Amino acid sequence: MDPEALWSDRRHRRGRPPAHTREAVVERAVAVADAEGLSAVTMRRVAAALGSGTMSLYTYVSERDALLELMIDAVTGEQELPPATDDWRADLAAYARGQRALMRRHPWLPAALAGRRTLGPNTLAALDHALALLVPTGLSPLACLEAFALVSGFVASHIGYEAAQESALGDAEQARRFAEANARYLTKAVESGAYPHFAAAAAASGTGPPPDPDATFERLLGRVLNGLTAPADPRPPAPGSSATG
Amino acid sequence: MDPEALWSDRRHRRGRPPAHTREAVVERAVAVADAEGLSAVTMRRVAAALGSGTMSLYTYVSERDALLELMIDAVTGEQELPPATDDWRADLAAYARGQRALMRRHPWLPAALAGRRTLGPNTLAALDHALALLVPTGLSPLACLEAFALVSGFVASHIGYEAAQESALGDAEQARRFAEANARYLTKAVESGAYPHFAAAAAASGTGPPPDPDATFERLLGRVLNGLTAPADPRPPAPGSSATG
DNA sequence: GGTCATTCTCGTACGTTGTACGAGAATAGG
């Protein structure tokens, strides 16, 4: 829990030298998570992958949560942070694309990130980089932070949307049975007539060509980026209508 | 895992009548979650709150995950879904406000929602309602679904942002010590000069009046709603600049 | 080289979790 101990790599001075490094532990944990999901990242499993006793991990990591934070920071460091150009919109789009690629390469990342405020060296560097990209917008520093949260939140939640779309199309053999049962249930819900607009959307999902995930992401990202600098309310409310209370 | 069994309330026909109802179980679970957080929602804890044996819960719920889904659907049912007016923007804003209020009343909701695609009767009703509000935008049904995901994702992720802001201001006595340690660590990071833009944002956070959470939400929500119907890319790239690759 | 403080290793053990199992209790229909 102590951030100092978490992010500083204490050098070995006296006593028995450690058999591994913190980096190796984190690397193994990431490999396990990539291969078998976040729930497979148990202390026993990671220790086994490292070829050490379970409790030895606690030499490198104070608790499981700390390991997760280190994993997040480690994979965040994979993203390239190219210098800003004269087009902040393109720069920010590139950053968002990098975030998306990261989350697709490490599908456990959104879940690990949920409800966590990781601020390690790499995470801070990425945040600082994104803030730098936002400077040309002329927004205040605080507004830049909000804008970053907006874009960042969009990417994370869109990854979830993509995952739902893909599983609806039915790719994983193992989830096939559940998808079918779910489809049966939803078909019944649709046919009940209680959810006409959902039914329309579901019908539209079924017919026509499957949407290109990349194109969908780009389109929605464009809309989010639009919102960053546009005036807050371009359409004044109709003169006759009062607030909804 | 079977959606049919999850969302249909089977009537009691023969044999020993159940001592409780599924609704009562879910209500107790929600109460526990509201009071002590999602991690306190264990089968043993909920059973105790209900005054029954632990294993009796499995008569009403097939597994813990199913209980969480029922909890989500139950509290989603709390939100009012007023009929559409002639101002879809205001309608959608009201819906988003309702979602935010829901998540503030049940702070465990975002965490429970993470990585889950709950489609119970109330959840479907809310989704259908939101889609109905989006019809006047003229977007295609599929685009409406995307727009809903966009708004919904924004609200959820903004709740996380709000929580971070509030904990940074230091309200909970218990989190005080951690906040101080974290502040010390961040101060050091800021003073290292490696993160100048983050430093600027942090400085801006410290000075000036604390931002009004409601106003911030409204402002960002406005930006998101703007993006829904605005053209995807209002600023054509500068003629001389090529893509970033 | 011997001694000692220091540090890492990891077997054992405890408390907590979800839940499988099955014996017993309660009810409805015959």
Next chain:
DNA sequence: CCTATTCTCGTACAACGTACGAGAATGACC
């Protein structure tokens, strides 16, 4: 009454995070 059916819940087990402490391995100093 009897019997089929359903709910109740004590017991039990595997898996989890991790506290504890004995043993092993090293660097620093005499």
